[in-house]
Amino acid sequence: MIKLTNIQKVYNPRKANEFEALKGVSCEIEDGELVAIIGKSGAGKSTLLHILACIDSYQSGEYVIDDITVKKLSEKKYARIRNEKVGMVMQDFALVEDFTALENVMIPLSFSKKKIKNKKQKALDALKQVGIEELAKKPCNKLSGGQKQRVAIARAIVNEPSMILADEPTGALDSKTGEEIMELFKKLNREEGRTVIIVTHDPKIAEQCDRIIEISDGEIVKNAG
Amino acid sequence: MKYLKYGFAQFCRSFSLYVIMIAELAAIMLALNIAIGSYNSRNMLYKPFEQYLTRDGWFIRSAGIDKPTEAENDKLYEIIDTLEGEYEIISFYSSTVSAEAGDLRLTIVNDDIYNLLCIPLEEGDYSEAVVTLNTDFGLGDTVRLGSTELKISGVLTENTYVPDINNYNIDMDVTKFYNVFQSNVQLVQLNEGEKPTPIMILPQSAVQSEIDKNLNHGIYQSFYRLVVCRTELTEQQREHNADILAENSMEIVYMPFSKINKRSEIYVNESLQKVIPIIVCVSVIAIFGILCCCSINVSRSMRNNAVLYVCGATQKDMRIINAVSDFLVVSVSLVISIAVLKIITLNGADNSIGLVLGNNNILVTTVFVISVFIITQIVSYLVFKKKTIRSMLVSGGF
Ligand SMILES: Nc1ncnc2c1ncn2[C@@H]1O[C@H](COP(=O)(O)OP(=O)(O)OP(=O)(O)O)[C@@H](O)[C@H]1O
Numbered sequence: 011m012i013k014l015t016n017i018q019k020v021y022n023p024r025k026a027n028e029f030e031a032l033k034g035v036s037c038e039i040e041d042g043e044l045v046a047i048i049g050k051s052g053a054g055k056s057t058l059l060h061i062l063a064c065i066d067s068y069q070s071g072e073y074v075i076d077d078i079t080v081k082k083l084s085e086k087k088y089a090r091i092r093n094e095k096v097g098m099v100m101q102d103f104a105l106v107e108d109f110t111a112l113e114n115v116m117i118p119l120s121f122s123k124k125k126i127k128n129k130k131q132k133a134l135d136a137l138k139q140v141g142i143e144e145l146a147k148k149p150c151n152k153l154s155g156g157q158k159q160r161v162a163i164a165r166a167i168v169n170e171p172s173m174i175l176a177d178e179p180t181g182a183l184d185s186k187t188g189e190e191i192m193e194l195f196k197k198l199n200r201e202e203g204r205t206v207i208i209v210t211h212d213p214k215i216a217e218q219c220d221r222i223i224e225i226s227d228g229e230i231v232k233n234a235g
Numbered sequence: 236m237k238y239l240k241y242g243f244a245q246f247c248r249s250f251s252l253y254v255i256m257i258a259e260l261a262a263i264m265l266a267l268n269i270a271i272g273s274y275n276s277r278n279m280l281y282k283p284f285e286q287y288l289t290r291d292g293w294f295i296r297s298a299g300i301d302k303p304t305e306a307e308n309d310k311l312y313e314i315i316d317t318l319e320g321e322y323e324i325i326s327f328y329s330s331t332v333s334a335e336a337g338d339l340r341l342t343i344v345n346d347d348i349y350n351l352l353c354i355p356l357e358e359g360d361y362s363e364a365v366v367t368l369n370t371d372f373g374l375g376d377t378v379r380l381g382s383t384e385l386k387i388s389g390v391l392t393e394n395t396y397v398p399d400i401n402n403y404n405i406d407m408d409v410t411k412f413y414n415v416f417q418s419n420v421q422l423v424q425l426n427e428g429e430k431p432t433p434i435m436i437l438p439q440s441a442v443q444s445e446i447d448k449n450l451n452h453g454i455y456q457s458f459y460r461l462v463v464c465r466t467e468l469t470e471q472q473r474e475h476n477a478d479i480l481a482e483n484s485m486e487i488v489y490m491p492f493s494k495i496n497k498r499s500e501i502y503v504n505e506s507l508q509k510v511i512p513i514i515v516c517v518s519v520i521a522i523f524g525i526l527c528c529c530s531i532n533v534s535r536s537m538r539n540n541a542v543l544y545v546c547g548a549t550q551k552d553m554r555i556i557n558a559v560s561d562f563l564v565v566s567v568s569l570v571i572s573i574a575v576l577k578i579i580t581l582n583g584a585d586n587s588i589g590l591v592l593g594n595n596n597i598l599v600t601t602v603f604v605i606s607v608f609i610i611t612q613i614v615s616y617l618v619f620k621k622k623t624i625r626s627m628l629v630s631g632g633f
């Protein structure tokens with residue numbers, strides 16, 4: 011479960027270009043929910059997602075994930091949450107382009123602190139789950155957008171995180187491929203019970219989620235199922 | 236393991252960029268080593284004589300072109316006796332021995348000098364006696380001088396130096412205490428097909444008894460002597476001595492060590508003084524290049540490293556991966572320069588161009604490699620410092 015209380019995020023604090031991107035955001039997301047975050051460009055959606063993914067810090071408030079309070083943790087503990095608790099999918103896929111699909115999916119396994127027996131098999135299983143097992147050996151720069159996003163999703167789920175965060179995962183894809191990717195997220199949510207949080211501009215995508223959280227100017231203005 | 240894997244991946248990815256850096260680094264290291272090598276080749280000639288040249292003393296002989304007579308030698312010693320201070324008189328001895336393999340010329344030098352000789356050897360060591368490179372005498376062979384058996388423990392390289400204190404020159408420096416020896420060329424004009432007589436260099440203590448017995452009967456003393464003052468002199472005593480020698484300038488030819496030493500030091504340092512400015516310039520340019528390459532590279536790998544970060548790597552992991560990749564660059568350059576130096580030495584070209592590679596080459600190269608590596612790490616640190624992971628993720632990778 012995720013609980014955010016009054017999260018405030020200021021970029022470049024105490025500088026000329028200081029900007030308050032989140033102005034006290036509070037919400038709770040239960041395990042197994044499929045949530046969409048929508049809002050205008052610049053509203054603070056990505057900022058929120060980065061905080062959830064432990065990629066960025068925040069100034070005040072409280073963020074609790076599975077009973078761990080994410081504040082002032084050591085480098086290592088942050089890394090461990092990123093590695094084990096969240097899987098991140100980005101609009102531009104964020105793949106290492108010259109690595110193969112398999113190598114990309116192996117990355118979270120390489121940095122895992124857990125003892126994992128057959129890393130390669132585990133990565134192949136993840137690729138199978140997103141339906142591109144046969145592309146394992148292909149370098150990512152030879153893949154189509156949809157295929158790349160599948161690799162990114164396989165990488166996000168390979169460590170079996172409880173939460174998958176996706177920042178406009180269909181933004182760079184055509185609508186049909188976007189649809190397929192969305193089906194994949196739904197499947198991960200329904201069949202495996204993973205929490206999925208999707209930032210999107212697309213109302214059609216948002217409609218398919220259990221709940222829609224709308225952000226405007228760094229504040230939650232709508233939070234409804 | 237993962238560091239090596241991702242570091243190596245980064246190294247391969249940026250190889251095209253690294254090529255410039257590797258070439259620059261290898262070139263500097265090579266230049267550096269050649270400079271040191273040429274310094275070494277000069278310093279090695281100076282070292283055995285330094286112990287005398289830095290004291291009061293003279294390079295001296297009786298006047299006259301021919302071999303000094305007994306009387307002339309006695310006169311020389313007489314003059315030395317009137318000098319202030321206590322003196323050690325050093326001369327070299329020479330002889331020729333005939334063995335089955337042919338004639339061998341002996342150059343007998345005093346032990347203090349012999350022990351400091353470090354002219355490169357083709358094989359073996361200086362433990363007993365060394366010979367010039369030739370086909371007739373080899374490692375382990377023995378020859379007899381009187382009743383003393385002499386064993387060859389080392390063989391000098393082609394193009395080598397043989398100590399000899401019979402060369403006098405108005406611009407006397409330490410090089411005049413040596414003859415250059417090549418197995419197929421000699422200062423003396425040879426007949427067709429004739430080879431110069433090989434030379435054995437050996438310490439005086441090994442044949443002292445033979446010298447005592449056979450002086451002037453097969454064993455000959457050098458015309459010149461090194462007269463070394465073993466006591467400290469005052470300025471007055473020095474002047475007094477200079478006056479005495481000047482008064483006797485009809486009887487003797489001499490040159491004070493201080494003069495020889497000054498020229499020798501110039502000779503030794505000349506090679507460095509010539510190349511150091513060049514090396515400094517090249518290094519400055521190259522280090523600037525390295526800084527650029529390194530910062531471009533760090534920026535280019537930034538996105539990929541940020542991807543690793545999102546997947547659970549720490550900032551420290553990212554730094555280590557960068558360091559591994561930089562380390563590979565420096566190592567490859569090092570390997571290239573070592574390979575080139577190896578090729579030079581394997582062909583014996585190092586001797587013909589007067590290079591002597593020693594421990595100081597290793598030391599300086601190591602220091603250089605470590606400093607370059609540290610520079611690359613500082614650059615990475617500075618580039619990384621200002622960046623947030625988010626900005627790295629959107630930075631243009633490739
Ligand atoms: N590093 C930064 N420094 C200053 N301001 C920033 C920084 N990053 C983001 N912002 C600002 O914070 C606000 C929220 O940014 P964020 O990326 O979260 O928006 P978003 O809702 O994801 O928008 P989009 O739909 O365009 O992706 C924006 O106004 C943006 O300009």
Ligand SMILES: [Mg+2]
Binds near residue numbers: 055177
């Ligand atoms: Mg965004």
